[in-house]
Amino acid sequence: MTGFLICGGNIEDYNFYKNYAQNADLIIGVDSGAYHLKAMGLKPHLILGDFDSIEKEIYDYFSNMGIDVRKYPVEKDETDTELAVDYAMAKGCSKIIIAGGIGSRFDHTLANVFLLKKMLDKGVEGWIVNEYNQITLINEKIKIKKDREIKVSLLPLSDAVDGISTKGLYYPLHDYRMEIGPTRGISNEFEYVKDTDDFAEVSVKSGLLLVILARDK
Numbered sequence: 001m002t003g004f005l006i007c008g009g010n011i012e013d014y015n016f017y018k019n020y021a022q023n024a025d026l027i028i029g030v031d032s033g034a035y036h037l038k039a040m041g042l043k044p045h046l047i048l049g050d051f052d053s054i055e056k057e058i059y060d061y062f063s064n065m066g067i068d069v070r071k072y073p074v075e076k077d078e079t080d081t082e083l084a085v086d087y088a089m090a091k092g093c094s095k096i097i098i099a100g101g102i103g104s105r106f107d108h109t110l111a112n113v114f115l116l117k118k119m120l121d122k123g124v125e126g127w128i129v130n131e132y133n134q135i136t137l138i139n140e141k142i143k144i145k146k147d148r149e150i151k152v153s154l155l156p157l158s159d160a161v162d163g164i165s166t167k168g169l170y171y172p173l174h175d176y177r178m179e180i181g182p183t184r185g186i187s188n189e190f191e192y193v194k195d196t197d198d199f200a201e202v203s204v205k206s207g208l209l210l211v212i213l214a215r216d217k
Contacts, residue, residue, distance in 0.1 A: 001025045003088035003096040006044075007081055007112075008032030008053060009103030009130075014040045016131050017099050026091055031080040033100050034058050048072065048087065049080035079108065085115050085126075095125040102130050113137075117157065117208065134213040141203035142211055144168075146190040153212040154178065154185035154202065163205025168197060178209070187214075 004024035008031055021027055021042050029037045031049030047062050048070040063069050088096050096119055101112040112128055116137035119126035128135040156178045164176040170189040190200055202211055
C-alpha cells in the first residue's frame with residue numbers, strides 16, 4: 001500500500017506529481033498542501049494539519065466535498081508532516097512518498113529528511129520527491145533504475161556508514177566506510193556497459209545512508 005503526502009513546499013510542475021497520485025492507495029493533504037491538491041484537481045482521502053497557513057475558503061472547499069478534514073492545535077510536538085506520516089503508517093502503508101516537502105524553510109526540509117529514519121525504523125520505504133530530486137534512506141540495499149540525466153549522491157545520515165558497495169555506478173565503492181564530513185559521495189553517475197544493464201545497486205552493511213537521485217534544473 002502506497003501513501004502519497006502533499007505538503008505545502010515548492011511545487012513547479014503539477015503534471016509531474018499526477019503519476020504519483022494515480023498510483024497511490026492513500027492521498028493525504030498536509031496543511032497548505034491543500035492548495036496544491038486543489039490546483040491539481042485531486043480528491044484526497046484526508047487533509048490534516050493545524051491549518052495556520054491556509055484560508056478558510058480552502059478548508060471549506062474540501063469539507064464541503066465530504067473529505068475527512070482533521071484539525072490539530074498549532075502548539076504541538078509534531079510537525080503536520082509527521083502527523084501525516086504516522087497516519088499513513090497506521091493505515092498500513094509500506095511505502096510513503098512526500099511531495100512538497102522541500103521548500104524555503106530549511107528546518108522543515110531537514111525535519112522531513114529525518115522522517116525517512118522514522119519510516120525506515122518501521123520497515124516503511126520512504127521517499128521525498130520534487131521535480132529535481134528523489135531522496136530515500138537505506139540501511140541495507142536499493143536497486144535504482146538508470147537514467148542518463150540523473151546524478152546519484154550518497155550521504156551518511158548516521159555518524160558513519162560501513163560496507164558501502166555499489167554496482168552500475170561510474171565511480172564504484174567497494175566495502176567503503178563513509179563518515180559525516182567529507183563529500184566524496186556527491187554526484188556519482190550511472191555506468192553503462194551493456195544496453196540491457198538497466199539497474200544499479202547500492203548496499204550497506206551498517207549505518208544509515210541517504211540516496212539522492214538528482215537532476216539539474
